[in-house]
Amino acid sequence: LEIAVSRLREQETTSKRPSQTLKSLAKDEYESNFISAVVPPEEIGVKFDDIGALENVKSTLNELVILPMRRPELFSHGNLLRPCKGILLFGPPGTGKTLLAKALATEAGANFISITGSTLTSKWFGDAEKLTKALFSFASRLAPVIIFVDEVDSLLGARGGAFEHEATRRMRNEFMAAWDGLRSKDSQRILILGATNRPFDLDDAVIRRLPRRIYVELPDAENRLKILKIFLSRENLDPSFGLEELANATEGYSGSDLKNLSIAAAYRPVQELLEEEKAVRTYAVHSFLPPMDYL
Template sequence: MKDITPSALREVYVEVPEVHWDDVGGLADVKRQLQEMVEWPLKHPELFEQMGIEPPKGILLYGPPGTGKTLLAKAAATESQANFISVKGPEVLSKWVGESEKAIREIFKKARQAAPCIVFFDELDSIAPRRGGHTDSGVTERMVNQILSEMDGLVSLKNVVVIGATNRPELIDPALLRPGRFDRSVYIPIPDRSAREEIFKVHTKKMPLDEGVDLKALAEKTEGYTGADIAAVCREAALSALREDMKPKKIQMKHFETALKTIQPSVSKEDLLRYDDSKKMLGKMFV
């Protein structure tokens, strides 16, 4: 194991991402929700005060892998002109062994200093699973408690929005989903046909495409493909064109056809059913 020194705490990096709403294909409704829940409050906090409403402190994005959760969180930060602190659940546990609560305190402290700021907890289920399990020596339990107290605003969380992401919402400690914590949840689905077409547009924007390339047809052919799969298809199509003779050239439909043969949809039908279940379950918790 590496780097368990106290200085590991310095590894809370503040970034300024460069991802715009336009870089996210499809998900129009999700983008609108994030604009209202994140962008407006961070850009115009005074409006919320004047209207007498509190913006949400925490938002949970959940759904299958590769559907754009991380991308959306970054776009929300860019478009809100906010700083971005990204924390990967498993990393917090491994890098900050024995100091996990301190790490959480440090993350929130940095966030307040860097406000307006978005704190992004990726793979939230790994740091905030239901308490009372016997899987570790109470580490995650203490972390959940620390996150709860930070989010409860014992120390004021002004201009800081927390976004969590997970593929397994059913594993998350329900205490984290109560009002004033991650009290909004947004399901990020596998893209439908028209969303797939938009994602193809995003990922071919900078590519020299032959006139014969029909993005609509590609969208038709890629049922079950996630945004990440589509990005891979586009990359693979360009590579397949290059492989012919290592010269820059227009990418043709046949290159995409070749790419589709190597890149298969990453989410299976069974997985999809499981996501549907977790969506229903979480839906119930919020009524």
């Protein structure tokens, strides 16, 4: 019993250690806002092998991100071979941009911070700039780290001129200034990774800070087959079920579409069973109705 109790205490201590470490790194209340957004690489739970397609994209990300973060000494010489500080993933919805970002952090051994427009907004005037500054200062103590900006066009879209809110303008300017600070420090292993379905809505200044833009396209039949094999690897399939036939029949489907299709198919036997049970119950009730006339 004592051994079991001691093991439980060790597990509790281990589970609390990451959050306690992050709390000690946060210098103020603004940095503390991002503690819950930080996911260590060993806790992300997604790897490149879990993505059944996009081999060219994964290879490119390996060269641009994983090698510089894993082997920074290879990129410490000269002016041309420098770590990339900004990458844009763009393409149709559901093609796996967010999944790629998470898997990239795992493969690079980097902490993962996902932010959206709402992450840096506040009802108090001036807090948006403080939150933005806190994001970058906190990230600098967590390096290597990937800051993933999902739907980056909503946060850093084209400027709205006279109709743009002053707080939004100030927040964007602070983000750009902090980003430029990263680009001037090659030794800091921090990457801004943006994802969008609408790249043409991005501000020109943002595009310049994202020198590497990677198109994440819809999967072809071969890649749809790879994706389906991953989704259905643990399912009990009919021996006559043809994965190749399904892959060929799903032209234009994204990875997300294929996942939803697989989930719907998995629920179908349950629905059929419930319909059969309902039919049996209905028949049983009706079988008693005629005899009741004689009671």
